[in-house]
């Protein structure tokens with residue numbers, strides 16, 4: 001058995017898929033989650049897929065003492081993957097202090113505790129949102145950071161700086177910052193997947209809920225952008241491929257292959273797909289016809305962004321290689337599974 005890894009937010013969408021891949025790779029996992037936006041049932045799902053039940057602690061990482069108790073209880077933790085965060089862009093505009101408290105205090109607590117409990121490294125979930133609308137595409141890790149459009153985006157930028165400053169100050173820790181593009185899809189078993197709260201804000205859950213009849217019609221936000229078909233372009237990355245990037249990054253830290261104390265990687269496919277192309281691919285992959293209409297632009301949307309992922313391909317020895325149609329089929333299978341289980 002390899003090292004023990006603390007996965008914060010491990011019952012969430014990306015955290016649960018990453019726990020599966022960590023366990024498949026031989027790591028022991030402790031999940032910490034306050035269940036504010038997820039369910040403990042996910043632990044059963046992870047066990048069903050991998051045959052291993054990860055340790056689970058219901059902990060609020062804003063609580064320093066409770067967080068320290070976690071490291072005392074599991075002295076073998078050597079790495080952290082920090083997913084736990086609030087992530088709704090619109091909500092963050094309405095409740096900025098909630099976002100600053102949730103997303104920043106928890107990271108500060110973890111960074112303070114790491115040296116004392118001999119935790120070697122932390123992987124931080126950042127986002128391509130830090131680039132805003134890049135001037136040059138595909139966007140590389142060296143592209144300038146643009147002023148954040150929302151408090152949510154700002155917490156990602158601030159947290160990246162907190163990590164950099166902490167390491168610069170001489171803290172004996174290593175960090176890999178992963179800037180995700182748009183994570184989509186679900187585990188091929190349809191046992192775990194994305195569970196949006198209420199009306200989905202993101203494209204894929206809205207699309208699959210429309211396809212199954214929970215929503216009447218998908219609104220495509222704008223067809224007058226400066227793109228080939230006029231709809232926005234994103235780099236959609238399969239959540240299982242994304243999960244595997246975390247395993248590669250953690251192994252890089254654990255096996256002392258990391259070359260700088262803080263490394264930053266774009267994690268995407270390197271390809272851009274428009275909203276209309278995505279709808280076509282979904283219909284082709286599933287044979288399901290989607291009811292959609294073009295409406296006006298959504299405030300704050302980036303026109304087009306996709307990543308240059310050469311650095312991750314080379315240094316992490318990782319590649320997102322699941323074809324888009326296959327990914328969309330997993331999203332659909334998950335939506336159907338939720339219906340069969342009577343969840344929605």
Ligand code: UFG
Nearest residue numbers: 127128129201202203204206219220221232234275298301
């Ligand atoms: N879209 C629609 N209709 C919808 C929902 C989305 O047309 O009902 C379009 C959007 O306009 C955008 C694309 O689908 O062009 C993707 O939108 P998402 O909301 O799924 O994703 P975003 O790229 O806007 O946002 C994502 C994450 C954020 C993160 C941001 C930048 O959800 O957390 O990427 O990293 F901040």
